[in-house]
Amino acid sequence: MGDIPRSWRQTLYALWVAQLLTIIGFSLRTPFLPFYVAELGATTFEQQALWAGAITAGGAAVMAIAAPIWGTLADRYGRKLMVLRAMFAGSLTISLMALATSPWQLLALRFAEGAFTGTVAASTTLAASTVPRERLGYGLGLMQMAVFSGSAVGPLLGGVLADAFGYRLTFVLAGAMLFTSGGIVLLLVHEPFERPNAESSGRGARIPTVTLLWQPALLAVIGGLLALRSASGALQPIVPLLVEQLARGSSAVNSLAGLSIGIAGLTSAVASVVIGRAGDQFGVRRLLIATSLLAGLTYLPLVAAQSVTHLVLLQAAFGLASGGMLPTANALIAHLTPAERRGTVYGFTTTATAVGGFVGPLGGTALVAAFSIRSAFLTMGALLLLAAVWIWHALPPNQARSDEERQPAPIRRARSGD
Numbered sequence: 001m002g003d004i005p006r007s008w009r010q011t012l013y014a015l016w017v018a019q020l021l022t023i024i025g026f027s028l029r030t031p032f033l034p035f036y037v038a039e040l041g042a043t044t045f046e047q048q049a050l051w052a053g054a055i056t057a058g059g060a061a062v063m064a065i066a067a068p069i070w071g072t073l074a075d076r077y078g079r080k081l082m083v084l085r086a087m088f089a090g091s092l093t094i095s096l097m098a099l100a101t102s103p104w105q106l107l108a109l110r111f112a113e114g115a116f117t118g119t120v121a122a123s124t125t126l127a128a129s130t131v132p133r134e135r136l137g138y139g140l141g142l143m144q145m146a147v148f149s150g151s152a153v154g155p156l157l158g159g160v161l162a163d164a165f166g167y168r169l170t171f172v173l174a175g176a177m178l179f180t181s182g183g184i185v186l187l188l189v190h191e192p193f194e195r196p197n198a199e200s201s202g203r204g205a206r207i208p209t210v211t212l213l214w215q216p217a218l219l220a221v222i223g224g225l226l227a228l229r230s231a232s233g234a235l236q237p238i239v240p241l242l243v244e245q246l247a248r249g250s251s252a253v254n255s256l257a258g259l260s261i262g263i264a265g266l267t268s269a270v271a272s273v274v275i276g277r278a279g280d281q282f283g284v285r286r287l288l289i290a291t292s293l294l295a296g297l298t299y300l301p302l303v304a305a306q307s308v309t310h311l312v313l314l315q316a317a318f319g320l321a322s323g324g325m326l327p328t329a330n331a332l333i334a335h336l337t338p339a340e341r342r343g344t345v346y347g348f349t350t351t352a353t354a355v356g357g358f359v360g361p362l363g364g365t366a367l368v369a370a371f372s373i374r375s376a377f378l379t380m381g382a383l384l385l386l387a388a389v390w391i392w393h394a395l396p397p398n399q400a401r402s403d404e405e406r407q408p409a410p411i412r413r414a415r416s417g418d
Helices: 008-027 030-039 045-077 079-099 103-116 119-130 133-165 167-188 209-213 216-247 253-282 284-304 308-335 339-370 373-394 409-416
Strands: none
Touching: 008 079, 008 119, 008 133, 008 167, 008 253, 030 045, 030 103, 030 133, 030 167, 030 216, 030 253, 045 079, 045 103, 045 119, 045 216, 045 339, 079 103, 079 119, 079 167, 119 133, 119 308, 119 339, 133 167, 133 253, 133 308, 216 253, 216 284, 216 308, 216 339, 216 373, 253 284, 253 308, 284 308, 284 373, 308 339, 339 373
């Protein structure tokens, strides 16, 4: 592996801009997706909910299968190449959604998107490989800020654009944003990658993947990310439908839905940088335990939302918790993983979160269709609290050992040989 370059800040900031534009592009469709499928032929409320859930979940299901493959290829051929693949593929698939004439075509494009994208995992792996170890909390927090900022701006901007120009032009603009992101990475991001071989690979490269993943701490972190992704993914197709009920015939439903979804991204963006930086100073374990518990405690009150204002405020609170949880979890994963295997481990982490992205929207909309919108909030909130208990059990707050001491013996030996 190449050494971390002195210009790691330039690479990190360019990657941050590219990831921000990418997430904005992907998020533009979020507030109007149920209404777009209605335009394509889903006429009833139940059909809109189920199609929106299936389309949102479909890409995640395929990504769960593809992510470990891309992660392994990243370790072999370079992380920058995987970022470029994900961004340019996303540009193509999301642009083609403007041409869809039926919900089935939209679903097929989401399958293709899930198979060939995965920009968050690819960018996280690249950032973790170029940022100095003692600044991982800051670097990964900054990358998570890009994700949350894009998630905040994208839905709000997408709702406004949909109201002003229509759904199809919004998809075209989203594709252009992803294409621009790929250009930024191509021109400005530098990765000092050397393809590993028998002589240059550290002993960490030869540790079986099962040994890497079968750590109680790592399993708990991945389980927490799966629960968080399930809960947040369930919100995407459900919140617009809830806004439609709460807004009582407002002419700006798309914009209100965008605000309700986007506010969580805004508060998450602030929390990710602040808490990510704090993790470098105070340690990520206590922060991860606290934020995972807070995520469950701020999600459950969504059951009681009685107005759009209530929904926005509760979403903002949940965003603070999830914004702190993600960068601390990613930093802990990096600490628990040999550098030459991070692409593989982040690939499997993406699989777990993609499963959450599949279960959340599909399960949430199924609960909506069978029972009520409130039942989905109750179920997902309980799932978050269970995950918080698991993380607390695997990462007790009085644990004094270092990250390396918590690793299995083969990983500790690999690090000592780096």
